[in-house]
Amino acid sequence: MEQLTDLKAILHSHRANIYYLEKCRVMQKDGRVLYLTEAEKQNQYWNIPIANTTCLLLGTGTSVTQAAMRMLAQAGVLVGFCGGGGTPLLMANEVEWLTPQSEYRPTEYLQGWLGFWFEEEKRLQVAKQFQQARLKFLNKVWASDKDLQNEGFNSKNTAVKAFLSEFNKKINQTEKVTKLFQLEAELTKKLYKFAAAATGQEGFSRQREAIDKTNAFLNHGNYLAYGLAATTLWVLGIPHGFAVMHGKTRRGALVFDVADLIKDTIILPWAFISAQENATEQEFRQQCLQSFTKHKALEFMFNEVKAAALAFEINNESNEL
Template structure:
């Protein structure tokens, strides 16, 4: 432990880190200067190393505990830690808890302030907030187009960016997005596009009678699609939360979802990648009757292949500074 300093543990930029961990039924601890998780199998204790310098998010699910020493090392490495329900997805309860996940961010008084200052310089102006929302939505479509054009696996599963349904939906979305004069119009346009994409994906993967539900079971394939959408979206929220924390922008400075969700800037930024990656793979995995672990591995690989975290950093920086910006986090 004495051989490392916080600066040593942050040598990999957050936008370049490869790992997101979801852990359950284990104990996370510090041992010999490393962060490990301990599981029990066949009356045997098994230790597994967590490469914290190359990790962005750790989600602790059912049956987990973590030591103070482990949290100290995770904080030094700038790893975002969250507690969640089973599978990393939210729990909806009768006591009005919005979702059963709580992010614990490492405390640092020395993060750069330029992105926060850039963000608040426009945030209090409603028209400029609207323009930032439009910029996010435009980038969202550009990313979807780029990913669907490039990804051979998506093409093989019928996700074709040149399909008439998709071309028409994207064109309508772009036109309405640019003409929007208030935030409610952006949200309505977003909802209409997502509904069209759900229908296209369900038809494409032969999942009949699909209805979007934010609480689902795995009894039917259509319910599996909902479960995978929920799971994948929360992984995207983890990437968004990491991006905003590293750049020092509070989650309350939303540009679209602020009136409906607390900490809603996470939802705004996650929108950049959800349709391009989470949506198609949720339906493909449901069609293939994949397990939750198989879906998680697939979607995390897709995040890496298409540099989702890099893309989030780039877009947030551009909005904050009002220009292309290549500076390190």
């Protein structure tokens, strides 16, 4: 029991690592989880600090032992099987998550979420809350991150200030989720245009199946954001199917809702910047992970989801008093 407690000592919202591995074997050795790579002359072992890891993505040519999976489950690490580069190579090929099967997680967030979810008006309110939080996060990060500012991404820019203010007003006035979804698409389109101009990529077109570096980096980075969102929802015990904005017939739609909190702020600018600099996939991924840690993206997602889950419960208690 002491070992299990030690593994969970770091809160998920404060963990720093996401690992993507390929062409290796993940195993347990001497009470640690390691991955083994085959060098030309000798095999090499590398330690995975599972107590400080949120999720582990296993790409092509990987395997994992049962003993390693047991330790990963004890530490609450999400494990996903994926294609090369951390993203699916084939359409409709989703990352399959293996979630530790603990039935002793707190239920307050699930109960709070379901308490409002079946009422359309309250779902809309939470969806609007998420979109406003998304704008605030972008405004805050772009106003403080010197690396982004050096590349032209500054929320104090006149054009950026104008369309952030415009969309914030439109969000407040929206009365239907479908309209909110349209506004979200319009905002992202404007951000693509702004990012393309800032990095000298005028004429850019967002196409998920395109093979140019910018589109490939956007796909790759979005899956990293989905990993953080899946982690957040799993830890809080909220099923991925209870979306507030994305299609409610899609099993993982709430993952997309939560990932949208950070995608435009972090993934979008770095995808354009990295493509302009002709960075490798590994360099781009490392930049994204550093930005997640620097701006406490996971903690931000946790706070927003928790606040949404408990908002109406707090209001109900106030009314009862």
